Amino acid sequence: MKLARPLQFTAALSVAALSVTGCTTNEPAASGNGTISVTSTSDACTLSTATAPGGTVKFEVKNEGTQVTEFYLLAEDGLRIVGEVENIGPGLSRDLVVMAPEGKYITACKPGMVGDGIRADFALSAAPAGQSVSADRAELQKQAVTLYSAYVKDQTEQLLAGTKEFAQAFTDGDDAKARELYPAVRMHWERIEPVAESFGDLDPILDAREADLEPGQKWTGWHRAEKDLWPPATGYTAMTPAERKVLAEKMVADTVELQARVLELSFTPDKLANGAKELLDEVATGKVTGEEEIWSHTDLWDFQANVDGARIAYEDLKPLLGDSDAELDASLDAKFAALQKLLDTHKKGDGFTYYNELSEAQIKELSTAVDALAEPLSKLTAAVVK
Template sequence: MTRRPVVAAAAAAVVIAPVLLAGCTEKSNSEGAIAVTSTADACDLATTDATTGNVDFTVTNSGDKVTEFYVYGNNNRVLGEVENIGPGLSGNLTVEIVEPGTYTVACKPGMVGTGIRTELNVGGERKEKADVPADVTAAKAQYLEYVRNQLNTLHAQTTSFVDSVKKGDLDAARAQFGLARTPYERIEPVAESFPDLDPAIDMRWDDTEDGTQPFTGFHRIERFLWPPQADEIGDAPGQITPSDAANAKETDNPQAIAEIADGLLANVTKLRDEVNSPDFDFETLSFVKGPQALIDEVAATKVDGEEDRYSHTDLWDFAGNLDGSETAIATMQPIIAAKNPALMDKITAQFATVRDSVNSYRDGDGYVSYTEVTPEQRKELSNQIDALSATLSQVPGIVLQQ
C-alpha cells in the first residue's frame, strides 16, 4: 500500500473500464493497448509513450505472485488500477487522460510495498472529459457528503483513541480500536485514491516488505495493544509472521507508539482536509465501482483474518465495508432501479443476507472475536460475499449507460 509521490501534469483523468481476464485480452483501439509485463522484479511496458484520450493497458502477470497495476496522476492520486491479477493471468485497464504530461505507472508484485514504477509520457493536445450522466454526478455528490461526514467522525474517534494510547490507558484504547476504524472502512474507495495517506493510516505488516519500510498507522498501534502470542505466530493466512513478531518485540514500546499515534492523527486530519478541499475530485468510475470494491476488500483481506490479525476485530471491518457499500448503492438506487429493477432487487436481497450473517456475530455494541468464527462459518460468509460482489460488478455498466 505504501507508495511514493510522483509529479504529473494532470488532475483530470477518468478510469473507463478495468476488466480482469484470463490469458490474452482484446485491444480496445486501432493502435492497440500498451502491453505491460509484471514479474517479481520488473514492470516492463512495450512503450512508455501515449497520446491524450483513452490510454489502454493489457497487464500480464508473468511472475509467481498476485500483482496489481496502477496509473498515477497529479498529486500522486490513483487514476486507475487493476487488482488481483494472478500468475499467468492478464487484466485490461483503460484510463481517459485529457492533459498531456508525465504520468507514472506501477506494478506491485505480491500486492505489497511501493511497487515497481515507470514514467509514462503522454503527448498530444488537451481534450475534454467524456460526459458523465447528470444523475450519476448528482449521486456522487450525495455520496461525497456521506464520506465527509464519516471523515469528521473518523477524526473525532481517532483523536479519542490516540489520547487513550498516549495516556497509557490501554484498556480504553483496546475498547475503542474497532469503533475508531469503522468510519475509515466505510470510505476506503476514497481513502485509497490518496496512495500516500492510505497506507500511512491503514497499512499492514505485509506492506512493509518484511520491515524494510516504516510500519505506521492503526495496525502498528493494534500490534502494541495486542502483542503477538506464541500460538499466533506462523506463516498461514491470518497468522503473525515470525519477522513481524520479532519486530514487535524489538520496536513496540510506549514512546515509539506515542509517535506513531501522533502520526496517525496527523494523517487522518490531512485526509479529512484533502477531501474537504474545494478542488477535490473523486473519479466517477471509482465511485460507481466503489460498492464492489468495498465488498472485495472483505473477500481479499478480511475473510481469512489477515486485516486485524493481532486484535481479531475483523468483524468490525466487515460491518464497516458493508455500511459503505450499501450507502454508495443507496445513492445510485434510483438509477439502477429505473434501468434494471430486477438487479436492484437482487442487490437488496444479497445485502440483507450478508448483513444478517455479520449481525449474527454481534456481542453487545460490538462483535465477537473473529477467532470464534469457525472455518465453516467463514466459508459461508465468503460465499455470500463472493455472490454479492459478482452482482455488484454489473453496477458500473448499468449506471453509466447513456
C-alpha cells in the first residue's frame, strides 16, 4: 500500500474528426539544436519551422495566451494523434518529444482546449542515420497495451480466486492453511500493485498497514489478517471467529469490486512504463526494508511479484525500443536477469526465505540490485512514448 496517490489510468484520448482551420506563420528554420519552438496564443500557433528531419523530433511549446493550451502532432489524415502535450498553463512552456518517420503531418495548438485547434501542415524529411523509425509505431504501442491489459485481467482473476480461498481458511480458523495462502495470493496483488493503487479508495481498504492509519480509522484488508495470523507475542488480542468472518467477507467483496473496476480500465504505454518504475519503487521503499510484512516477514514474495509485474510491462513494451534505445534495452535485460538470479538464491521450496532470516549483507545486496535496475527502468517511459 502506498499513501493515496491515484495513478490515472485514464482512457486514451479520443479525438473527434477535426477539420483544418486556421493557419500558422512559418518561419524558415528550426533552432540550432533541432528543437522546434512553438508559440501558442489565443489566435495563433507559430512554429519556428514547417519542415524538419524525421526521427526523434522535439517541440518546445510556449503558451503566450491567457488560457490553458494544448499542442498536437497529427497524422496526415488530421485524426490520428502522433504526439500531444496537454495542460500548458498561461506563461508556461512544455516539451513534446515524438519519434516519427518521414511524411506529412498536421500541427495544432488548442487554446482553451476546445474545438479543432489552430492547424497547419507540417512535414518531416528522412530521419538521420541511426534513427530509423518504424512506421507502425502506433500499432506497436497498441499491441503492448493489449498484452498488458490481458495480464492485469488475468492477475485480478487469480487474486479474486485466491482471496476467496484465503477467506475461507481464515474464517474456518485453519491458520496453517491461511498462513500458507497469504503470501502466495498476495503475489497477484503485488504484481499489479500500481493498478490496484490507482483506486485511491480500495487501496487503503485492502492493503493499509497499521502505521498508515489515522486515529479512528477502521483497519481492514490483508495486513489486518496478517497480524492475526502472526500475532505479536504480547499486548495483542486475537480476533474472534465472528470478527474474522466479517473481515474475510469484506476482503472478498472489495476484491470483487476491484476486479469489476479493472475491467473498465484502459492503458497507455506511458502508464505501463511508469507502472514498472513504480513497482521497483515499491520494492525499494517497502519490501527491501521489510516494512511491508512486519508480522509475516513474507516480504520476498512481494518483492518477487513486484519484479514480475515490472518485467512483464517491460517485455510488452520491448518492441518499442528501437535502434536508438538499444543500449537501454540491453541494460534492462541484463539488470532484470541479475536481480532475478539474486532472488533465486533466496528461494525455499515454493516460497522464499523470511525477511527476518536475511543477513544485513544479503539485504544490502538485494537493495543494490534493485537500485541498479530501477535507474535504467526510470528511462523507459520517455523511450516508449516517443
